[in-house]
Amino acid sequence: MNPKEKGIHIFLKALPKNIFSGFVVSLIALPLGLGLAMASDAPPISGIITAIVGGVIVSIFGGSNVTITGPGNGLVGVIIMAIATLQLEGAYAAIAVSGGLLLLLGFLRLGKVADFFPSSAIQGMLAAIGLIILGKQFHIMLGHKIVRDSNLEYLLEIPHTIFQSFNHQDIGLHYAAIAGVISLGIMIVYPKLRNKYLQLVPAPMWIVILSISFSYYCELILGTPNVIHPDYMISGIPNVEQIIADVKLPDFSHINGFLFWDSVISLTLIASVESLLSIKAVDKLDPLKRRSNVNRDIKALGLATIISGFLGGLNVVTVIARSSVNVNNGGTNRSSNFFHAFFLIIFIALFSTQLTRIPLPALMAILVFTGYKLASPIKAKQILLIGKEQIIIFMTTLIITLTVGLISGILIGALVTLLMHMIIKRNFIFFFRYVFVPNVLMFKEEDGEEDKEDSYFISVKHFCTFLNYYKLKNKLADIPETADVILDFSMCEFVDHTAMESLNNYQDMFTKKGGNFEINGLDMHNSDTPHPFALRRVIPVAKMLRDVNFTKRQNQLKEIAPRYLLNYYSRKRKEVEFLEHFTYFNTKTVNHIYNQLSNIETGIHLFDVEYSEGEFIAKEVIRSTMLLIKPQSHIPDFTLDKEGFIEKAYALAGFKDINIEAYEDFSKRFYLKGENITDIQNFFSDELVQFFESNPYYHIESNGKGILIFKKERLASIKELKALLDYGKRLKVCIEETVHTYS
Amino acid sequence: MITTHYNTIGIGIAFSPNLKANIYEAARLALCFNARLVLIHVGNRTTQKEVTLKEIIAPFKELHLEYKVVYELGDPVEVILNAIKVKKIDLLVLGALQREKLVKYYVGSIARKITRSASCSVLLLIKPSVERVPCKNIVVNGLSSPKTEATIATSFYVSHKLEARKITIVEEISQQKVQVKVEDDKTLRKATIVKERLRLREESRVKKIVTQIPEDYKKNIRVKTQSIFGRRGYSIGHYAQLMRADLLVMNGSNHTSFWDRFFTHDLEYILRELPTDVLVV
16 A cells, blocks of 8 residues: 555545534534624624635635634634724625734734733733623623623623623513523533533533424423513524625725724734634644644634635634644544534524524623623632733733734733833843844754754843743754653743743643653742742842742652652752762862752762863853762772763873773773772772673763763753663673672 | 964954953963064054063063064054065954943954954954863864865864864754755654764864874874754854853955855854954954
């Protein structure tokens, strides 16, 4: 079977699963599509059109694998404003143009506009969108339709509406409110129920089924028309012929106006942000661990949006909730997105009249719930945990977005973030000086060891914040997730929350796909909160004496310590005399050791050490991870190193290489040096030589009392550290056995 | 094989706090290379200045250092560029601040201006020291450029004379050469393969250059090659800083050929923020 046939075979085999998953997704997409469209003040059917166009176009042209596309939560707020200012036909034109813009961004590979905004500002914006949805729909949910000018007024009137709902004059309105409250109850309780038959149908579909059955119950059993007030029923679901006949052509007459372009840019921005966040999140869910082609997906979404705009639909975006339902139900490729559209067409064709039996409050309860999810106080609490400055950014963005608008909100959010960074860093010029300068170096470490896996080293200078994070991200994107990566921040003075959060995502991704991603050099940086994503900066020495919050590496060290029967001390230790008799440190000054893992009884002592070479202006500060083992008996002074690593031992230049007879290969590959040649030659027994020959290279040095082992003049990653520990332990055992025989 | 010899070493001096350290460095270099030392000062000749210089250089006089002091008035950049030609200077030593700041005498953009247009090699010192700090680790560019061969040869010549122990030749490969944009797993695999091929090609090119270096110069020196995919001119500086290189050797910027215009630009990253002592060949 050639690869192509094989591909088709796999595709066919996975097809039934994808059809099923597409069906389940369509069950949610139907009520959500209707609800989102109505929340946007657009005709309910436009939401379904959006989902159908999105499902067909993006499944054919897209670049992601298990995402579902359709109308999105985030866009509700923008579409309301677009329709209010441009009328429905004008809004369709704005949607079509924003699709064109998105397509262009995809071709220019600029789809990643979301990368340029600070994470807390995006969170604030999404929360504001949540509040806009919730504020508007809450009133309809309780049977109290109102029209106000600003988003804030809707929110402020919520208490009044709650009070009002108990005093409805019309009994039909009471029923409407009850339908709304029950539906909200279903949305809240459903995720907590763990019944596998109940879970087969998603909560929004339960609401649809229950409301339609209730309507039939009234009609057939009670013999009355639906008790819910007729104004609170979905109206105007056309059948297929009507949809085709009624297609409203976009009206481009506003194209020269400022308001038109304001809408277009808001639509494009939110569509790309929402899609990208979703694609990134869904990639993490993908059971086959594939990497989505983001630019291709953006292009497909742009194309779909253009078509949708012309057919009377809304912006097509990638949506996280429906995508995760897709993954959970066994969706494995884009065909599930296609089938979700296909089933939607069937629903509309066969059951469009049934949909008018759904009460509006029930549908709006679904939206109130999603709006609440976006803006829940838990989000704000989580952000507060990351840092006080983040909550200021979050709240500013949220308030500006609610009162002024989306674009102003996100821009002011970015500005406030920059300001916060300047205040925290107490330096205003710093960020401007380096913002346009390259600051990332990435290279593949070449150890000369053939069997070693790819290992990449990345070093970041100056600062790493939302302003220049894309530079680091571009480098990271070039690394296969199966590789080993060490990201070093020791030359970087300031790392912000946006970068930390995204890097954490990378770490997860690498772990999932079998790679290893470690962040080093943040131990000197401090943060105000213990949150792993908190902003970090280099702080003056005096403050270091305080308890600092642990970095991820430190936490891992603490975690692995008991497993190796070691104790962990993070604090600096200034008493480092025990290192001074090692020739390696002859020409160096040891400042302190820190991050110690030790066990006195077994004689194992692992630590990070900071030392300096040279003095005054020529001074270089180096940090490295080393292991000290103390075998039970006397050992001669010696230095053993890889042939060629002379500069490490240049202080020993006076001594010549000692040969161990009968081991020519060993003598050729290693430099062995020391004063007492006979002692050393006796010490290097057959077992020991064989041990060195068959294990990876380390720099090894004995001062008679202990043996110092390390590999590189930099901090070791956790993985390297474990290897070092293991090597040291085995070496110790080997030495103890041989010393025994030789004495 | 072009081999450089530094027979005359020049140093631009200002009576700054770093004067002694700068002269010590230059004088030590002159002794290492067996060269004459020309001290160029843009300013008046005064007895006090003469006495100070004499005092500083005295210990080297005992070691038979041949030296000469030139006093001249005028625009510092022009005076020094002119002196290079007149005195046939092969290597000019200048003290420089690590980061370019507002105009300061010598210690600022003057050093950079000279570097950009000097016809000889220029050594920019950011941390001159009175005591000798051994130069152990040298990083040199291995760009694919007609000049690289001479630059690598020079760096071997320098490291031989200074008894350096390690030379790392860095081939910077610009991202555009890869031509494959990483978008998904497939393009990533493709890009990784293309990169590996480019890396091997660059490495064999550099190895070929190294084989032409006289054996004598290669004795006791460990040669390593490292290819880096990234912004040319920037990456090597960052790498040199990360690896704590004692000297970074870069191609110079004569305005002679089409290629050089690119390298001028590359050098600007280094000049903007000197990662370590820099020798521009």
